[in-house]
Amino acid sequence: MNSMDVLVRRWHLDTESTVPPFEQIRLRILDLASSGGLAVGSRLPSVRALAAQLGVAANTVARAYRELEQAGIVVTAGRSGTAIASGGDKIAAQVAAAADAFAGVVRELGVSQAQALRIVSAALEHH
Structure with missing residues (x-):
């Protein structure tokens, strides 16, 4: 199966x-x-080919490719x-870094774990 099919x-x-x-x-x-x-290394369809397909x-x-x-x-x-170029490793690393930063702010401000989880759940639902 080629990348266009996938x-x-x-x-x-x-x-x-409402998402562009x-x-x-x-x-x-x-x-x-x-x-x-x-997979890493998989070639994507050309811009024109994917645009025509969609x-x-x-x-x-x-713009999406850029x-x-x-x-x-x-x-x-x-x-x-x-x-x-990269799969989940880079993405997971970015999310883990953001989670570490969030956890630091939560601890520093004395916010409970339950409240912090409610806040992040609300933020994820909003976006």
């Missing part, structure tokens, strides 16, 4: 969503990279295309 299998852009299309694409690729659905402008896909590249999730090598 990307669009049982998934489509939600045109009713480029962000939906970015999140889809991020999810596949972190779950192993797209029925969006090429700039929409290009943001993923800035985050270190994909790497673009000119005519060689765009490929998955």
